[in-house]
Amino acid sequence: MRRKIPATHTLLCFEAAARHQSYTRAGQELALTQSAVSRQVAALEEYLGQALFQRTRHGVSLTPRGQEYAHQVTERLLALERDTLNAMSTQGTQGAIHLAAVPTFATRWLIPRLPELRALHPDIVVHIETRTRPFLFADTPFDAALYAGTAEQVANWAGTRSTLLVHEEVLPVCAPRLLGQAQRLSPQAVAELPLLQQSTRPFGWSQWFEAMGVAAPNALSGPRYELFSMTATAAIHGLGVALVPRLLVETELARGDLVVACNQPLRGERAYYLVTPLRSEAPAALALFTAWLALAADPAHG
Numbered sequence: 549m550r551r552k553i554p555a556t557h558t559l560l561c562f563e564a565a566a567r568h569q570s571y572t573r574a575g576q577e578l579a580l581t582q583s584a585v586s587r588q589v590a591a592l593e594e595y596l597g598q599a600l601f602q603r604t605r606h607g608v609s610l611t612p613r614g615q616e617y618a619h620q621v622t623e624r625l626l627a628l629e630r631d632t633l634n635a636m637s638t639q640g641t642q643g644a645i646h647l648a649a650v651p652t653f654a655t656r657w658l659i660p661r662l663p664e665l666r667a668l669h670p671d672i673v674v675h676i677e678t679r680t681r682p683f684l685f686a687d688t689p690f691d692a693a694l695y696a697g698t699a700e701q702v703a704n705w706a707g708t709r710s711t712l713l714v715h716e717e718v719l720p721v722c723a724p725r726l727l728g729q730a731q732r733l734s735p736q737a738v739a740e741l742p743l744l745q746q747s748t749r750p751f752g753w754s755q756w757f758e759a760m761g762v763a764a765p766n767a768l769s770g771p772r773y774e775l776f777s778m779t780a781t782a783a784i785h786g787l788g789v790a791l792v793p794r795l796l797v798e799t800e801l802a803r804g805d806l807v808v809a810c811n812q813p814l815r816g817e818r819a820y821y822l823v824t825p826l827r828s829e830a831p832a833a834l835a836l837f838t839a840w841l842a843l844a845a846d847p848a849h850g
Contacts, residue, residue: 554595559621561588562600566618570607630689643833645672648679649694652776653820656796658694661844668840672833685825691834693823702821710821711838713845716793717813718752721806723786733810735760741809742788743770744779752791756814780806820845 564574564585571585578585593600600614610618649658654676662674679693682705695702695710702710720738727733733741739762743753750768757764770788773779776796783790784805794813800806822841824830830838 554592558588558592559625561585562592563618563621563625565589566610566614569609643672643831645674645692645833645837646690647674647676647692647694648690649676650680650696651678652796653694653696655777664844665840669836672837691831695821695823696818698817702823705823707826708823709826710823711842713820713822713841714795715815716818716820717815718756718791718793719811719813720789720791720809721797722783722789722809724804724807726786727807727809735762735810735812738789738810739764739766743767744782744788744790745770745772746776746779747772747774756791759814760812
């Protein structure tokens with residue numbers, strides 16, 4: 549059955565013209581003449597049976613229907629371009645894995661371990677994009693997700709199965725100079741230092757001090773940062789003490805940029821999971837990646 553789809557080069561001309569609101573600039577981008585772009589747009593309008601552009605003093609502008617169609621065409625052309633690049637990037641490989649991931653965990657924990665995956669499975673390619681909330685796998689190109697949340701949140705993610713990777717334990721860290729001559733601080737001493745706040749965990753310090761049995765009137769005070777990477781960077785520059793998961797600052801602790809201010813970790817409700825859609829059988833590359841990831845997350849793994 550022949551599909552009712554305009555020619556790709558026609559859609560490319562329309563998308564460029566819609567983006568620039570100009571046949572001339574679209575032609576410059578596509579290495580075509582202005583009249584060639586105009587002819588392609590006219591052919592598309594004839595094919596659709598309706599106007600997509602209207603003439604103005606300054607050139608052309610989209611009609612309401614043209615705006616709607618341009619949005620749809622742009623999304624599909626971007627998806628086609630992404631699929632093409634993915635196909636090109638996996639020539640001669642076992643396959644690609646499209647992974648959605650919370651950004652800091654992907655940057656600080658997963659990516660530094662990917663050389664190990666490459667050594668074991670050099671034909672597997674991992675593509676990573678940022679996602680922080682549950683989504684429907686059927687509506688995305690993702691094969692799996694690295695998700696940070698509670699067991700309840702993961703259990704309520706419809707149509708998926710999950711594998712627990714690591715629990716999240718937070719502890720106070722700071723720049724070495726903030727400790728002065730001390731090797732470690734008591735929880736009470738930590739309460740007297742400037743506290744760096746995580747905007748996504750507004751009661752993090754309150755929970756830690758409560759668990760330590762320490763009164764901390766300033767537990768909610770201090771500058772707030774959205775990402776753990778921001779909070780860690782602020783701590784490195786001596787702005788205060790950060791309460792962060794140890795696994796997200798392993799590199800900084802190893803380099804000595806950060807030190808543990810008080811070695812009293814607190815396990816929170818959140819953990820990191822690998823979430824995959826329910827399928828009768830996972831693709832071979834995903835099965836290998838899942839097995840490797842479980843091993844990498846094992847505390848006994850060197």
